[in-house]
Amino acid sequence: MNHTSTESPALPRAVLYDWDNTLVDNWGTIRAALNHALEQHGLRPWTEEESRERIKQSLRDSFPRIFGERWTEARDQFYTYFEAHHLDHLRPIPGAEALLESFAARGVYQAVVSNKTGRFLRAEADKLGWTRFFGRLVGAQDAEADKPHCAPVHMALAPSGIAPSREVWFIGDADIDMECAHAAGLVPVLVGVAEGEGFGRFPPAHRYDTCDTLSGLVRRIGDTISVQAPDGTGSAD
Structure with missing residues (x-):
């Protein structure tokens, strides 16, 4: 299953992730x-x-x-x-680290908005050696309200100085992630095969089977941008 839109997405300035079942399996x-x-x-x-x-x-x-x-x-x-x-059985979702590496290599700001309690979320990121990827890891009770409210989105983006906009992706596996993205004016990106009544009201703009699929797209988009001249007509070399 590929992205829902018929057009290839542009590389975002920032990416927010859900945590459980999006980046990790716990x-x-x-x-x-x-x-x-x-x-x-x-x-x-x-x-x-x-x-x-x-x-x-x-x-x-x-x-x-x-x-x-x-x-x-x-x-x-x-x-x-x-x-x-929780740390004994923590496992990365296949392709998740490659996805994080792909965005990091292209200078895209990354953060997490999860409904897992913040201290557990940050302990798991430390355990995996992933804290280095994120400008902020926002969990439940860290902001004044939890996802799908917009408060944790603003908290997660604050270190970057980037405002919520269509230049920011929210990547998640559940309808509550898509609801949060819609509420905050972000691009909702679904990873995995998911079902839920909320998808009818809050559809993803793009949908991918796996983190590996999305990571490959990010590399292709980034490589295309990197070889374009300032006027977008050819190689910058």
Whole structure:
């Protein structure tokens, strides 16, 4: 599956990424931690399918709905389990590091906007040696509101001095990422095969099967730009 638009996109000035299932695979630990909290409250654990459909919002937005008045207790149970296990099972999505390298080599500013708690997000980036790629890693509770609100977008872009615009891509795997991109006036870019009712209201501008596919496109666009003369008519050499 290639990009939704019929035109090849221009290289952006900045890229914001979702984290889980976009750049890294830590799904098993997230689901296990949630089911641990559900079971502690006498609730039925969620299946794989249910988890992938429902785990999109940040914890502070979703847990009051799931656990009611006891949501802070469930929050602490989730965090205790997750903190003990999340670095053990962390894996990069295939092609993710090559994508980060491709943008970095072309001077594109990169940052993360995730609904994972900020301290866990930054610990995982450190574990992978990826902190060097990002101007800022914004997680849940770092900004005044969480994704899909625009507040974390502004926080993530602040070090670059780049304002939210169509010169900024938001790359993610879920409809909540596309919703955030639309709300902030960014270009929504979907990576992977995803389903959700939100895609009808917040469609991606471009869609790619894998990080490898997108990384190849970035290299081609960047190489084309690098050999163009100032008037765009030929080689600059």
